[in-house]
Amino acid sequence: MTASLGTHPLRTLTTALDPATLGELGVTGPASLLNGTSASDPLCWLRRGEGLLGFGEIASFTGTGPSRFADAEQWWKELLVLAAVDDSVRMPGTGAMAFGSFAFSKTSAFESLLIVPALVVGFSGGMVWLTQLNLDGTVPTPESALALLREELLREAATSPERSTPDTPSTGTVRSGALTEAQWKETVAAGVEAIVRGGLDKVVLARDVVATFPEPVQRVSILQRLASLYDECWTYAVRGLVGATPEILIKVDGSTAQARVLAGTLDREDEPAGSTGFAAAVLGGSAKQRQEHDFAVRSLTRQLAPFATDLSFPAEPFILELPNVWHLASDVTAELASSNGHLPTSLALVEALHPTAAVCGTPREDAGALILELEKMDRGPYAGPVGWLDGAGNGEWGIALRGAMLEDAHHVRLYAGAGIVQASDPAAELAETWAKFRPMLQALNLPNHP
Structure with missing residues (x-):
């Protein structure tokens, strides 16, 4: 574990931004702010035009x-002990807050992160706020926070007048990562064989591909396109990790926790022309897809139950429609139980819930061991928790799906996986991974299939 801190206690100031100031700055929403600050490579958590953008970095945990998870939680608590928090807005994500990304596996070499930004702009329910955070001993003021935002906007306006991703196809190329397509289908067959032998109900197997570009990749352009094309998903960015996930591991707002479970997938390109009710018939009527979804819901509710006084989820999943795929989805809600006068924090729940059956399998330990044996790669942050937390214990943590790691200026590693059960067909599961690669391929202006 490593951590960087200043020599002074954390200080934060959160103030609402009025419409006149926003108009003067040209900020109409997160998209306009992304357009104006691309040189900063912002930390990002956005959905439907709402969320958080962070700039700069004053402290970090790895x-x-x-x-x-426990080390990160302890570091965060120690940072908060002497913190001076001035927060007139008092909403989840205001005051002291940090963005985070955690490795999928406890065996991974990838460094899990918490990052405290210097500046946060938040958008929620028509309100916009600005938070300045520092560790240098100075007292933030509304004027100093606004000056920081102006600096971000002016710096990028002077260095890069054009930041949008071009509509023309990229000249980048895509190649297989750890396994070729043929090898990965053999891996799926091995997963099915393990399930047939007994003791394992489901295993989620992932694969990677690597995109290479002659010109430097523009990180903020990826975020712009993901936020525009996949508005129903949560567009995220923490250092080199970017993506747009449809799945929430846990959201905590006071004493209420929510999760969205996805398992069961159908490629929208498979829909026959002129059909109606195709997704409901194929997904809802598939025993294989329903079984996969049921495993995921039961896994999450079983892990969440010890932290809740009340737990609810629908008897039947709904069809979640995304631009690339349909999913079977279930929203789970829980009223959190207090222990010694304290509610569990969002990060404590992340530790308890991760990994779910939707990204690992069931039983969890057996599925995790098989993943390490068969995938021949380190997932890094793929399928790990990504999101944010604040000083009150609130937070939103998605599962890092439909994403990629920007390994350097010219190479991007994309990840996608599929839930394997006894009825799985290797060729169909391979096709599913290409459907799940599609959001990042679109964001990179690459064709769906090389």
Whole structure:
């Protein structure tokens, strides 16, 4: 574990931004702010034009191994002990807050992260706020926070007048990562064989591909396109990790927790012309897809139950329609139980819930061991928790799906997976991964299939 801190206690100031100031700055929403600050490579958590954008970095935590969640939680609590928080807005995500990304596996070499930004712009329910955070001993003021935002806007306006992703196809190329397509289908067959032998109900197997570009990749352009094309998803960015996930591991707002479970997938390109009710018939009527979804829901509710006084989820999943795929989806809600006068924090729940059956399998330990044996790669942050937390214990943590790692200026590693059950067909599961690669391929202006 490593951590960077200043020599002074954390200070934060959160103030609402009035419409006149927003108009003067040319800020009409997150998209306009992304357009104006691309040189900063912002931290990002956005959906439907709402969420959080963070700029700069005043403190960070990195850790690996089985204790990465507990170590991060302890670091965050220590940072908050002497914190001076001035927050007139008082909403989830205001005051002291940090963005985070955690490795999928406790064996991963990838460093899990918490990052405290210097500046946060928040959008929620028609309100816009600005939070300045520092560790240098100075007292933030509304004027100093606004000056920081102006600096971000002016710096990029002077260096890069054109930041949008071009509509013309990219000249980038895509190649297989750890396994070729043929090898990965053999891996799926091995997963099915393990299930047939007994003791394992489901395993989620992932694969990677690597995109290479002659010109430097523009990170903010990826975020712009994902936020525009996949408005129903949560567009995220924490350092080199970017993506747009449809799945929420846990959201905590006071004493209420929510999760969205996805399992069961149908490619929208498979829909026959002129058909109606295609997704409901194929997904809802598939025993294989319903079984996969049921495993995922039961896994999450079983892990969440010890932290809740009341837990509810629908008897039947609904069809979630995204631009690339349909999913079977279930929204789970819980009233959190207090322990010694304290509610569990969002990060404590992340540790308890991760990994779910939707990204690992069931039983969890057996599925995790098989993943390490068969995938021949380190997932890094793929399918790990990504999101944010604040000083009150609130937070939103998605599962890092439909995403990629920007490994350097010219190479991007994309990840996608599929839930394997006894009825799985390797060729169909391979096709499903290409459907799940599609959001990032679109964001990179690459064709869906090389």
